[in-house]
Amino acid sequence: MQFYYGPQMPLRILDEAEFWKHQEEEHTVVIRELVTGLEPEYVEALFEWEKALSNTHQQVVSFIESVVRSGYYIPVQLYQQVLQLVTFCLEESERFIELCRQIKNDSAVVANNQTAVVVLDHIIRESEYFIGIARALLTSR
Template identity: 75%
Template sequence: MQFYYGPQMPLRILDEAEFWKHQEEEHTVVIRELVSGLEPEFVDALKKWEQALGETHKQVVSFIESVIRSGSQVSDQLYQQVLQLVSYCLEQSESFIQLCEQIKTHSQAVSSNHTAKVVLNHIIRESEYFVGIARALLSSGQ
């Protein structure tokens, strides 16, 4: 993601967050569907994550609507709320990555499924991409 969006930057990072939260939500389903015999504790955790990521996605969409309604004048308060939401999204993605790592490492069903390992690695890399974008934005003071 490029950082030359100027006053559109809050909307740009929210667009990224919206896309990646939706992706992560879908990834919970992909993992459950791909890995037959996945241990119940991981299935339950993924279902909870699906719900949590869906809620975050809804929050991001709501903020997108607020930024759009504010026109070219995003208030400092709204901007700070956007940054807080992005920080939350970053932390949520880091926790989701941890869950995926746990599944990859501790699931018997995954240990015997090469495709599942490849897919989990791909899902982890995709979430890490969003984490990198969010960190860059937050550290740049945008």
């Protein structure tokens, strides 16, 4: 992501969050569908994560709509709320990565499925990419 958006930066980071939260939501489905016989505790955790990520995605969409309706003038209070949401998104992605690593390292079914290991590593890298973008924004304010 480029950082020359100036006053549009909060909208730009919301666009990124919207995309990546949707990706993470879809990744819960990919893992469940790819790993036949995945342990029930991981299947349940992935269903719960799918719901949580969907809720976050919807919150981000709502904030995007608020910023657009504000005529791209972002009042201080809204800007602070955007930063809080981005912080939440970052922390949520860190927790999602923890689950992915736990599945990768502790699931007996995944241990015997090299494709699943590769896919989980890819999913983890994608979430880490979003975390990097979010951290860059939060430290540049």
